[in-house]
Amino acid sequence: MTPYSIGLDLGGTNLRAAAVSDEGRMLEKVSGRTQYWEGREAIIYDMVEAIETLRARHGVAHLKGIGIGVPGFISLKEGIIRNCNNIASLENFPIREEIGRRLGTRIILENDANAAALGEKWIGAGRQVDDLVMLTLGTGLGGGIISGGRVLRGGHGMAGELGHITVVPDGNPCGCGNQGCVEKYASATSVTAQARMLGLGDESLTARDLYEMAKGGNEKAQAIYNAMGESLGILLAMLINAFDFPLYLIAGGMIAGWDAFAPAMIAEAKRRSFTFRTEDTRVAMAQLGNEAGLYGAAYLPFCE
Secondary structure, eight states: OOEEEEEEOSSEEEEEEEETTTOOOOEEEEEEEGGGGHHHHHHHHHHHHHHHHHHHEEEEEHHHEEEEEESEEEEETEEEEOOOOGGGGBOOOOOHHHHHHTTTTTEEEHHHHHHHHHHHHHHSTTOOOOOEEEEEEEEEEEEEEEEEEOOOOOOTTTTTTGGBBSSTOOSSSTSSSOOBBGGEEEESHHHHHHHTTTTTTTTTOHHHHHHHHHHHHHHOHHHHHHHHHHHHHHHHHHHHHHHHSSSSEEEEEGGGHHHHHHHHHHHHHHHHHHHHHHSEEEEEOOOOOOGGGHHHHHGGGGOO
């Protein structure tokens, strides 16, 4: 049989797990809702059940390991999620140890944005390079940095919190305690909040709705997307100047509006980065969509 691993991607809304071969072929996937309203035990139970289902179907003999991607700030040393707004019941809980105990095996824990970047490096848009940065634009703005084919973690294991880099000094306050974080200007939450302030919709307005308005010629919607692109361009220029990597990927649900924000993003990044203007540096859309984190979690046992 083919060597395989099991990857699990835990999100605030959905929980997905997959058996993936060592060549990156998805053998089987199971999914369900993340029952955060039922509390921690229900979430842990569902995670263990999903993994057990796949392990029972594909066998133990060729299983190389189990990787789990989770949201929030995590401590790899302790195996806990230090901060997780979407699933608060899991904060400061020894999730790696508990799931490992129930399954009787070692678990590899990773931040979900890092896992997504690993997935793109393994079999996605980054498979031809060893160094890349990925920005994930969704409800918030996440980031993952791959250097030498591995996740760049930093001295405390918390590198890659790119959504909390300042792009507007003394700008909008952020929940992290900073002001002017790029997440407050280039995420679904931020653009829809701006749109509501301009009278473009109510609480039901989505980023997709706003994109359709921009495509239809609404100048206020277009201005919001242009400003989003400029904020991302400032961030990209900082990253390009700092890392000089060959590839910078943009992922997440917000890339559905790529043509509304990308021109301003590319122009601003080139204006602020000599390296981007003169070297073979690419900014591109990620390829794996919502599956990136799942593939990345499954890749963890293979890259140890």
